[in-house]
Amino acid sequence: MTRYVALLRGVNVGTTRLAMADLRRIVTDLGHEDVKTYLQSGNVAFGSTVRDAEKLAAGIERALTDELALTVPVLVRSGRELAAIAGGNPYADREDDPTRLLVAFLATAPEKSTANALTVPGGENVSFTVTGREVFLHYVDGGYGRSKFTNAYLEKKLGVVATSRNWKSVRALAELTGS
Secondary structure, three states, X not given: XXXXXXXXXXXXXXXXXXXXXXXXXXHHHOOOEEEEEEOOOXXXXXXXXXXXXXXXXXXXXXXXXXXHOOOOOEEEEEHHHHHHHHHOOXXXXXXXXXXXXXXXXXXXXXXXXHHHHOOOOOOOOEEEEXXXXXXXXXXXXXXXXXXXXXXXXXXXXXXXXXXXXXXXXXXHHHHHHOO
């Protein structure tokens, strides 16, 4: 059994409302075990014998659509992947405030040329590192809420679906999926 986390994009932060009890039930009904949600923003940890993260994501997306009429992108990472992300943040030693550190999880790795062309909007002091299917973000002068370097900006510039979590959430999800 492998531990995973499913990250739902845009849940309970805009118009897409989803009760975490419904999310737990749906993931459990798909045959996954030890299902736990974290916060109200569409994070669900679970154990599964399925070894294909894309298949897991597609199954959860389909169930959300079929049962709740919600169209929500779902990204899945294994506990091992989350441990590597939590241990590999290039900015973690520079910042004590976890709200200024975020990780944007990408559905797929962007084209190398696209990632290399990514720039911060003018006048903003944001550091970032694109590593495979993640973008590590450090909001040096303030938080994510005041920046134009947002999840939507990353999706537009990189051409892939993304969902972002702050550093406190990333560490908590790594713990939930740890063995």
